Amino acid sequence: MAEKITGYTSEMCQQAMIDELKELFRDxxxxxxxxxxxxxxxxxxxxxxxxxxxDVDTNRSNFPCIIVSRTSGEVVNEKDPQLVLLQLIICCYDPKTDRQGYEDTGNIIEAIMQHFKRKPVFGEAFKVGYPRKWDLSDDDMDFYYWGIVNLICETPNTLKNEEVEALI
Incomplete structure (x- = not known):
């Protein structure tokens, strides 16, 4: 029988990030x-x-998009929060021959970076920490322009060591 999951999870953090980004880019x-x-x-x-x-050449295509990928996590000690690495993979589309599609990708990256500078807490419980890194791809993929934002997010530590608590 699987143990019941209590407290905040990395999946909750990922979903809260998705909700935050949907709101940020809504308009x-x-x-x-x-x-x-x-x-x-x-x-x-x-x-x-x-x-x-x-659908590749219609607006039913999946691009432009952000893929919110939960890639790894770390718990340093009993008292600190779980750190979750979320990679925001950004892909924009621009068929023009002047090849300026990277601008949309860069603007999305800047919107994300500035948003979390102003409001590091999201989903009422999670916090974007430091360092925060981004990168623009220089791969030549006609019409598709890729970028990535790596965010280290803190997941609140609300669980207690039951074995220690039983001794107290």
């Missing part, structure tokens, strides 16, 4: 395949294609 539009469109936000992976790529 923003970016270059899409058929004009401006909203940013899609995915949990852990981009959905697998279910057709023969008929």
């Amino acid at each position: 923003m539009k970016f270059t899409g395949q058929e004009g401006e469109k909203q940013l899609k936000i995915f949990k852990q992976f981009i959905p697998s294609p279910t057709d023969d790529d008929d």
Whole structure:
């Protein structure tokens, strides 16, 4: 029988980040395949294609998007919070020949970095710590422009060591 999960989890942190990003980008539009469109936000992976790529050149495409990936965690000691590394993988689309699609990716990165500078607490319980890193890809992938933001998030430590508590 599996032990009941109590307290805050890394999955809760990931979902809270998704909710925070949806709110942050709610009213923003970016270059899409058929004009401006909203940013899609995915949990852990981009959905697998279910057709023969008929949607790749339409606004039904999954791009532009942010993939919120929970990649690792660490608990340093009994008293400190769990640290969860969330990677925000950003992909924008721009078919123009001037190859300026990286600008949308860069603007999304800046919006994220500035947002968490002003409001490091999200989901009422989680906190974005330091260091905060970002990177723009220089890979040549026609029309697709990639970037990444690595955020170390603190998950509140609300659990107590039951064995120690029983001795007290």
